[in-house]
């Protein structure tokens with residue numbers, strides 16, 4: 001069990017604490033230490049969640065990449081808000097983050113797309129993410145067609161694929177303690193961009 005979370009010694013804003021926890025968690029959580037649950041709200045008001053990979057974060061927000069026409073992309077078009085959840089079982093830690101979501105600038109999405117392996121780049125063109133397929137053959141056929149189309153060329157980023165950035169309004173850090181009397185520290189962003197900090201009951 002890790003040391004307790006103490007609001008009297010906690011930083012005044014959450015980013016440094018998040019970075020410390022994230023960097024401590026990464027080596028302990030192979031093979032996908034950057035996996036986080038992303039929850040969105042559909043046009044019908046119903047929630048859905050799936051795992052995506054955290055690709056970058058700083059004071060501007062947390063970035064993930066996906067298909068803009070996917071179910072999550074459609075959800076974010078209707079309701080540009082989301083929740084992210086990290087669970088790090090090796091340390092018995094959880095971080096919940098909620099906020100508003102916007103598309104990454106196209107130059108930033110282009111730059112990230114260029115770093116992806118060629119097969120993943122072709123996959124981004126070939127997979128109509130979240131749409132029904134007739135069968136695996138349909139996907140394989142699309143992969144073959146896009147491989148032929150881009151043979152010998154640099155593959156551009158598809159217009160339907162790119163990044164999103166979540167700008168947090170709430171960060172909650174949860175650390176297990178004995179007897180289920182866990183520590184929970186909640187940071188909430190104020191209108192003047194400073195952060196309030198309070199302890200929540202477990």
Ligand SMILES: Cc1cc2nc3c(=O)[nH]c(=O)nc-3n(C[C@H](O)[C@H](O)[C@H](O)COP(=O)(O)O)c2cc1C
Pocket residue numbers: 032035048049050051052053054064065066067070071072073129130
């Ligand atoms: C470990 C892991 C990492 C994933 N990373 C991503 C990702 O970064 N981007 C993405 O679009 N889907 C990723 N997926 C797939 C999503 O969970 C999901 O199946 C897909 O995005 C379609 O979701 P949607 O239909 O709700 O839009 C990942 C799945 C797993 C299990």
